[in-house]
Structures are given as structure tokens and as C-alpha cells.
Amino acid sequence: MKIVMLGAPGAGKGTQAKRIAEKFNIPHVSTGDIFRANIKNGTALGKEAKEYMDQGKLVPDELTVRILLDRVAQEDCKNGYVLDGFPRTIPQAEVLDSELAKLGTGVDYAINVEVPDDDIIGRMSGRRACLKCGATYHLSFLPSKKEGICDNCGSELVLRDDDKPETVKKRLDVYHEQTQPLIDFYNNKGVLKEVDGTVAPDDVFKAIEEILK
Numbered sequence: 545m546k547i548v549m550l551g552a553p554g555a556g557k558g559t560q561a562k563r564i565a566e567k568f569n570i571p572h573v574s575t576g577d578i579f580r581a582n583i584k585n586g587t588a589l590g591k592e593a594k595e596y597m598d599q600g601k602l603v604p605d606e607l608t609v610r611i612l613l614d615r616v617a618q619e620d621c622k623n624g625y626v627l628d629g630f631p632r633t634i635p636q637a638e639v640l641d642s643e644l645a646k647l648g649t650g651v652d653y654a655i656n657v658e659v660p661d662d663d664i665i666g667r668m669s670g671r672r673a674c675l676k677c678g679a680t681y682h683l684s685f686l687p688s689k690k691e692g693i694c695d696n697c698g699s700e701l702v703l704r705d706d707d708k709p710e711t712v713k714k715r716l717d718v719y720h721e722q723t724q725p726l727i728d729f730y731n732n733k734g735v736l737k738e739v740d741g742t743v744a745p746d747d748v749f750k751a752i753e754e755i756l757k
């Protein structure tokens with residue numbers, strides 16, 4: 545079972561990807577994780593990626609695709625996997641498709657976790673972070689014991705720049721421009737499944753289970 549997770553940053557697709565992986569016993573392949581693993585293990589691909597990152601440049605599509613294909617070619621992926629953070633663009637999706645086609649297979653499900661932009665902006669603006677110890681909180685979902693103060697170290701909590709509405713809005717605009725076309729791409733292939741991401745995470749997962757069983 546090969547699954548691609550789609551959804552805006554902050555829609556909770558990473559959480560759902562992890563749960564799918566556990567439930568169906570297939571690896572959760574997150575691009576961020578495999579980049580870090582390759583770099584940590586000093587692989588040839590990792591060294592190549594690190595050169596770009598050290599220069600503050602984006603890792604090119606072509607290299608991202610090679611790193612991803614290397615990962616899904618491993619033994620533990622033979623029964624399938626959940627891709628999280630890949631593909632991000634149509635060219636990446638096309639390469640994935642043609643590589644899978646060479647193996648006589650393809651993506652089985654593209655699950656889009658749908659959350660309206662305003663909801664995401666609202667969720668993010670409730671986040672609070674401790675810049676001293678790195679602890680994170682949420683005003684509604686995970687409040688600190690004392691408002692505005694870190695439970696761990698007693699420092700003042702802040703709303704990070706990354707979580708501010710104007711920053712989140714910009715990120716969502718990029719998402720819609722770049723990733724939204726993927727929704728049409730997978731829809732045309734007949735593998736797109738949409739789930740409502742505004743409900744509780746447990747209920748989102750129930751809807752996904754219904755699709756996958």
C-alpha cells in the first residue's frame with residue numbers, strides 16, 4: 545500500500561501519517577527525516593544535500609527525488625509506505641509516478657487532509673513556545689500550567705514569528721500555489737481521497753481507516 549499524504553502545513557498530516565504507519569505496519573517516510581538520516585550517516589546523497597543546505601540553498605528536486613527513491617527501495621518498504629512531505633510539486637509527483645511505473649506499480653492512495661486556511665491560521669496563532677528550553681504549548685490544546693510561563697523552566701512563552709498569522713498566511717499561499725495542483729494530479733489518476741481535517745485527530749484517523757480498509 546503506497547500512500548501519499550497531502551495537506552497544508554499545520555493541517556496535521558504528519559500526525560496522521562504516523563498513525564497510518566503504526567496501524568498498517570508500513571514505514572512513515574518523511575522527507576525531513578530521511579534528509580537528516582542521510583546527512584547523519586554521511587552517505588553520498590547526504591553529503592550532496594548538505595552542500596546545498598550549508599549554502600542556505602534549497603535542495604534541488606532532482607536530488608530530493610533520488611534520496612526519496614533510495615529510501616523506498618529499501619527492504620522495509622516492500623509492502624508499502626506513507627510519504628509525508630513528498631511529492632511537493634508536480635515535477636516530483638511525475639518522477640515518482642514514472643519510477644513506480646517502471647516497477648509495475650503506482651501510488652494507491654493520495655489522502656488530502658483538508659483544513660480551511662482560516663482554521664490553520666487560528667490553530668497556529670494559539671501556539672506558544674519557550675525560547676529557552678524549546679518546550680511548546682498551545683493555548684487551547686496544550687496550555688501551560690500558568691498562562692504565559694514555561695512549565696519546565698519558568699521562562700516567558702512567546703508566539704514564534706513562524707506561527708504569526710502573516711507568516712502562516714504566506715506559507716499557505718506558497719502551499720496552494722505549489723501543492724494544490726497535486727490534488728488535481730492525483731484526482732485525475734483516481735486515487736485522491738479527501739478527509740475533513742477540522743475534526744479531532746482521532747476522528748480524522750477513523751475516516752482514514754475507513755478509506756484504507
Ligand SMILES: [Zn+2]
Binds near residue numbers: 675676694696699
Ligand atoms: Zn522553558
